[in-house]
Amino acid sequence: MDLIRAGAKRCLDLNEMEELRNDAYINSKVAKQRMKRWHDQLISNKEFWKGQxxxxxxxxxxxxxxxxxxxxxxxxxxxxxxxxxxxxxxxxxxxxxxxxxxxxxxxxxxxxxxxxxx
CATH class of the missing domain: 2.30.30 (SH3 type barrels.)
Structure with missing residues (x-):
């Protein structure tokens, strides 16, 4: 009986860790997109033409x-x-x-x- 409860608790802990990992992955992806937008707005577009x-x-x-x-x-x-x-x-x-x-x-x-x- 104790082994069944321990196995169920272990499955719940693993599922909770998987959810935390997924949340961290999503937060990291959002932060990287925000940082990319910020860096991209600092880039000045330069136009060049022949003879310049x-x-x-x-x-x-x-x-x-x-x-x-x-x-x-x-x-x-x-x-x-x-x-x-x-x-x-x-x-x-x-x-x-x-x-x-x-x-x-x-x-x-x-x-x-x-x-x-x-």
Whole structure:
């Protein structure tokens, strides 16, 4: 008789733990969606078009980059913009198309201002 009661209590405890786990999973999913919405609203949509001058973010790891060294390289000229966010860049100093082509994501680009310090 005692074993039957212990088995029933164990089943109830397991069911309760399963419900708690499901509630935690749902709460975690809701929190992640809320966090994603918050981060997505901070992203500014940048529009690029052919012929525009842009700067490219240098994402390589530099051990000692220098205190005031800029992380942006360029300027580059946009050769082509694709729908999936890929941008083909031309080096503004090179004259040949094949050696100066760079294909990057639009997330690593910034609009170039005409006044640029060196």
């Amino acid at each position: 001058r842009v700067l490219l973010y240098d994402s390589r790891l530099h051990i000692f980059p220098g205190k005031l060294k800029s992380r942006w390289i360029g300027p580059f000229i946009i050769h082509q913009v694709h729908l999936n966010g890929v941008v083909e860049l031309l080096n503004s100093k090179a004259h040949t198309l094949l050696k100066s082509m760079v294909i990057v994501s639009s997330h690593s680009l910034s609009h170039s201002s005409k006044k640029r310090r060196k």
